Amino acid sequence: MTIIKNHTSEIMKGKICMITGANSGIGKATAIGLAKMGATIVMVCRNKKKGEKALEDIKKESNNGKVNLSIADLSTQEAIHQLVKDFKERYQYLHVLINNAGVNLSKRVLTEDGIETTFAVNYLAPYLLSNLLLDILQTSSPARIVNVASSVIAKSINFENLNGEKHYRQLNAYGQSKLALILFTYEFARRIEGMGVTINCLHPGYVKTNMIRNFRKFVKYFFPFIGLFMKSPKKGAKTSIYLASSPEIQGVSGKYFKKRKEVELAEVSYDQEIVKRLWNVSVDLTNHDVERKKVFS
Ligand SMILES: NC(=O)c1ccc[n+]([C@@H]2O[C@H](COP(=O)([O-])OP(=O)(O)OC[C@H]3O[C@@H](n4cnc5c(N)ncnc54)[C@H](OP(=O)(O)O)[C@@H]3O)[C@@H](O)[C@H]2O)c1
Numbered sequence: 271m272t273i274i275k276n277h278t279s280e281i282m283k284g285k286i287c288m289i290t291g292a293n294s295g296i297g298k299a300t301a302i303g304l305a306k307m308g309a310t311i312v313m314v315c316r317n318k319k320k321g322e323k324a325l326e327d328i329k330k331e332s333n334n335g336k337v338n339l340s341i342a343d344l345s346t347q348e349a350i351h352q353l354v355k356d357f358k359e360r361y362q363y364l365h366v367l368i369n370n371a372g373v374n375l376s377k378r379v380l381t382e383d384g385i386e387t388t389f390a391v392n393y394l395a396p397y398l399l400s401n402l403l404l405d406i407l408q409t410s411s412p413a414r415i416v417n418v419a420s421s422v423i424a425k426s427i428n429f430e431n432l433n434g435e436k437h438y439r440q441l442n443a444y445g446q447s448k449l450a451l452i453l454f455t456y457e458f459a460r461r462i463e464g465m466g467v468t469i470n471c472l473h474p475g476y477v478k479t480n481m482i483r484n485f486r487k488f489v490k491y492f493f494p495f496i497g498l499f500m501k502s503p504k505k506g507a508k509t510s511i512y513l514a515s516s517p518e519i520q521g522v523s524g525k526y527f528k529k530r531k532e533v534e535l536a537e538v539s540y541d542q543e544i545v546k547r548l549w550n551v552s553v554d555l556t557n558h559d560v561e562r563k564k565v566f567s
Contacts, residue, residue, distance in 0.1 A: 282515050283308030286363050286410070290314040290344060290399070291371030293324035295479030296418065299507035300368060300514070305332030307515055312361070314353060314371070316343040344371050344395035345381040347556060354402040363410040366514045367403055369396035369451075370418040375484050378438035385555065386434040392447035397454055398556045404467065411466025412520060416513045417455050420448040421473040421528065426538055427453075429547055440484075450548055452526060452535065457545045459524025468523035470513050475529070477506030 287304050291297040292313035301311050305328055313328070315321030321339045328337050342353035357364070372392045379387045385394065400415050407413040424445035430436070434443060455471040462469065478500040512530045513519055525532045526539070538544065 279306070280308040281517075285365040286310045286312065286361055287366040287368065287514060288312040288314060288340075288357070288364060288403075289368040289370055290395070292328075293317065293320045295481065295503050296474050296477055296506045296510065297368070297370040298324050298328065299503035300370060300510045301328045301337070302331045303504075303507055303511040304366075304514060305329075305334040305337055307511075308334065309366070309515075310336040311338065312357065313337065313339050314342050314344070315339060316341065344399075345383075345385075345387055345390045347383055347394075347398060350395060350398050350402065354399070357403075358406060361406075364403055364406045364413065365410045366414050366416065367400065367407065368416045368418070368510055368514060369399060370416075370510065371395065372418065372481070373484065374440065374444045374481055376440050378434040378443075380433075383555075384433075386432070386438070386443065388443040388447045389432065389434075389450070392444070393450040393454065394552065394555060396451055397552050398558055400454075400458060400469070401556075401558050404462065404465075407467045408465050413467045414514060414519075415458075415467065415469040416510055417451050417469065417471035418474060418510060419451045419455070419471040419526065420444070423449040423452065423535070423539070426541075427544055427548060429551065432551065449539065452539050453541075453545050453548055454552070455526070456524045456540065457549060463523070468519075468521065470519070470523065470525050470527060472509045472513060472527040473533075474506040474509060475501045477501045477503055479503055479506070 282304055287309045289297050289301050292301045293315040301313060305311050313321060318341050325337055325339050329335055340353055342349040373388055375388050381387050381390045396417055422445050424442055427446055452471055455469050459469045478497045509527050509530050526535055
């Protein structure tokens with residue numbers, strides 16, 4: 271009898287992948303996809319109960335027992351530092367970091383650190399996590415960072431209202447946080463070039479997930495209809511999985527992808543003045559800079 275082996279099935283064997291927001295939607299589907307390829311998955315979730323339930327589902331659906339759970343609320347920087355500390359105590363390597371967790375909040379809510387939550391979770395958490403994990407990613411080289419961004423991006427970043435202190439609009443706060451994530455992806459790629467770690471970002475498409483829960487009532491009302499035209503989380507996870515695992519992407523860095531294809535974005539995403547300002551703000555807000563850590567030496 272001839273056994274036909276699926277070549278993609280084991281390509282992530284021996285690889286450790288951290289996925290934030292892995293208990294639902296795109297993150298959970300990404301975890302299942304990579305676990306099916308043999309990866310060891312480290313799920314990062316804020317809610318233990320939800321995380322444990324998803325962990326069992328991921329193990330069952332992927333038929334891979336190497337799925338572990340870390341609890342961290344990514345809206346607080348102390349939790350991010352603790353997450354990284356615990357991870358480094360437990361693991362020697364990290365091959366893939368997927369910054370997937372995200373929120374889209376209808377109201378302005380400040381985090382424990384006094385930062386507007388959308389900006390804190392969608393942008394500052396990936397910034398800080400990527401910086402703090404850079405050394406272990408470098409040790410595990412070739413390693414990859416994948417940032418789940420969006421195609422909903424703001425026209426610019428309003429540094430005078432970054433914390434929503436003057437006014438808060440849901441779509442703008444979300445679009446601004448995703449633009450910041452894209453700008454960070456390009457800039458970080460430039461700063462870590464040659465270190466054996468790549469970083470890319472993506473738009474997953476419009477995907478039927480829990481993201482809707484914080485939308486205004488009228489959007490929720492139409493959701494059953496709109497939802498008919500949205501992708502399943504499994505389809506929405508395809509580009510994340512591709513960027514995390516495909517040999518085609520080896521060495522590719524600082525790019526934005528849609529449907530597994532590289533796409534050029536509006537000029538604002540490459541604006542060096544905005545990047546410089548954003549980097550300085552990020553260093554101030556997190557007290558962490560890649561160059562300060564001397565990771566280049
Ligand atoms: N769905 C779309 O159409 C779409 C389009 C473009 C981009 N995206 C992006 O795709 C990513 C995944 O979203 P999704 O659509 O799959 O929505 P989702 O099902 O709501 O997943 C979001 C995940 O992020 C987690 N999360 C939120 N705040 C957190 C925090 N403070 N600490 C730790 N984890 C936190 C959530 O945990 P809880 O379950 O505990 O809340 C959940 O696991 C997001 O970055 C989103 O912006 C989605």
